[in-house]
Amino acid sequence: MYEQIYEQQNELAKLIDRYSGRDGTHTTAIPSLIFARQSHITEPNYSIYNPSLCIVVQGVKEIFLAQERFRYSLADYLIATVNLPTTAQVIETSTDIPYLSLKLEFTPSQILEVLRDAEIRVNPKKDAKRAMFVSPVESSMLKSVIRLARLLDSPQDIPILAPLFTKEILYRVLQGPYGSRLGQIAIEGSYTYRIRNVIEHIMHNYNQSFRIEDLADIVNMGVSSLHRHFKEVTAMSPIQFQKQLRLQEARHLLLSESTDACDVAFRVGYESPSQFSREYSRMFGFPPIEDIKRLRAKDDQRINV
Structure with a gap:
């Protein structure tokens, strides 16, 4: 079984490497399928994790949801069932064996379709559970994921077969140990x-x-x-969640628009620039202007290497 999983991960790694080619995040001809490649340990990346399945085939990634840590590598898959503000970092990689992963995005309606077609019952009265989890990957899931990724070699088949293979992958997750957590997002009236x-x-x-x-x-x-x-x-x-959104958007605006920190503070909802600066520093480790200068300097170094 372990040998089979190793061979499947190796095939996925070759596919991801072929269709990414360089470090970064890469969309594919399958709209919901995204590949990632990194040959160097990354800075913490603050972003919104949308509902998705993530599988690592080389390297190790670490994600923080508030103070909770999720670490996953080639033995695991990670699921986010709702939109979540997170901090993510590739912590194990090299130029010889780069970090390689894929992300498959999905919607509650897709989950509901699988629940109905497979006649999987989910109790809507169960208490809500954490919307992010890591679970050991199984050969049956990798087989389904490989079928989806192979479609990139025959793009004419994508419109018909990609939805079927995606449905198969979601079915595998719903049949797994955390399937009820995933199913809860699609059941109207459930707490999740x-x-x-x-x-x-x-x-x-x-x-x-x-x-x-x-x-x-x-x-x-x-x-x-x-x-x-x-x-x-x-x-x-809810207040902490909102604060994470505001600060992530503020950082994005400062990086993309070269605008004034006070103006950004007001645009994202702060009434006090001093409070904005304190909370920004607490989250990102530096005051706004210093943080943006630091990030731009790092970008210039990468460009000039």
């Missing part, structure tokens, strides 16, 4: 389903103040129940 709606509301209105009572009303939950289940799903409170 309702927390997903709260997350979407915060993401679309991250620069606006809110009352926890208003969020609870949106999804017909009590305040204490919302707070408890939200923290169980995301490892943070």
